[in-house]
Amino acid sequence: MKLQHLNKKRLILVDLDGTVLKSDGQTIHEKTAQVLKKACEDGHTVCIVTGRPHRATMRFYKQLGITSLMTNFDGAHIHDPYKRRFKRLVFPISEQVVFDIINNPVVKENVTNILVESYNKAFVMKKDEFIENFFHLDDVDDDDYFIANPYESWEGPATNLCIFASKEDKKDDIIRQLEKFKNTIKIQSGHIYGNITKASTLMITLTNKIVNKGFVASILAQYYNKDIRDVIAFGDQMNDYDMIKTVGYGVAMKNGITELKNVADGITNFTNDEGGVGEYLERLLNGEEV
Template identity: 70%
Template sequence: MKLQHLDKKRLILIDLDGTALKANGEEIHQKTKEVLIKAREDGHHVCIITGRPHRASIRFYKELGLTTLLTNFDGAHIHDPLKRRFKRIVLPISEDIVQGIIHNPIIKDACQNILIENYNKAVVSKKDEFIEKFFHLDDVEDDDYFISNVYEAWEGPSTNVVLFLKDDKQKDEIFRQLEKFKNSIKIQSGNVYGNMSQEAVSMITLTNKIVNKGFVSDILAQYYNTDIRDVIAFGDQMNDYEMIKRVGYGVAMQNGSDDLKSVAAGITQLSNDEGGLGYYLEALLEGKEV
């Protein structure tokens, strides 16, 4: 893959886990950081599009010195965390649907724990260190996080519902029950965020049906007056699929999903731990064949 028209200022979309971040989920590879900062300083727009909530992405946004829009929950929350000149877009699951799902007797019986989030609050039924770490529930003080009975405590719509199952064998039956809500929700199972450090945890993540990174790519391209064919995007997992397909230069990480690689225009030569995004983007912006 080779970039055309090197004089154009690009919109560069980056996923976090498994892409810009190293496998520990806690740091950006130094090369990736340097190249993204240089791209920003050269006049390109760099935007984070992540499945993470605001609280778990804002420190990387600040570390890169970004002033652009930030997208969380794979597109369910689009906002301007710095200047606040963009009216926040939140695309949730309605309260009626949330209540219908968690009170479904089969789903209720199959779950050992439930996490429900909106863009600035989270409630989990039972304290669990893995859930707190994986979903970064304690990362930002101005987000509300409660441990409480979700059947009684949750009110309002939700950008994210996560069902933690007692037994992986129950998953098929849960999918059958969730079919009743198919017009409202999108179902993602397994490692949607790129780093699953505890494989024994069986979880199902639910978001608004229309939410995906592909339509966010269109919104951001419009906002920054960029032809979608000139947009560069990096991702590693299937929640990046629509974004990688939609943009002109969709790049899959070397450590990423084979299904994602099959639709990508390019694949990094190095993994996220090796600064694959940084080295690839640097060569691309220099007009080299990669």
């Protein structure tokens, strides 16, 4: 893959986990950080597009020194953290649908835990270390996190609803019930984020039906007046699939899943732990064939 028209200032979209972040989920490889910072200095626009909530994204946003729009929950929350010149866009699941789902008899009988999130608060029915770590529930101070019964305490729409099945076969029963809500929700599993554990296999994550990273890529391209064919994007998992397909230069990580590599325009030469984004983007922006 080689960039056409090197003089153009690009919109560069980056996923976090498994892409910009190393496998510890806490650090950015020095090469990747260096190249992304230089891209901003050279007039390109770098945007983080992640499944993570705002609270678990801000420190990387600050570390990279970017001031662009940020996208969380795979597109359910688009905002301008610093300048606040962009009116926040939130694409939620309605309060009524949230309650209809969690009160469905089959769901209610077969779940062990429930997480309900909006863009700035989260309720977990029972304290659970996996949920706290996976969803970064206590990463920053400006979001509210409660251990509380959502049946009694939750109010308002949700950007993310996650339910944990008691057993694998019960998960299928729950998903069958969720078909009743197919006009308003999108059903995803823990596999989509690439962190596969016993707990994640029992996890069913629900978002607004229209939300995906490809949809976000188009919004960001329009906002920054970029032809979508000139946009560069990096990702590693199935939640990056629509974004990689939508942009002109979609790059899958070497450590990414095969399904994503099959539709990508390019594959990094190195993994996320080896600075794959930095090495590939630097060569791409320099006009090299990669």
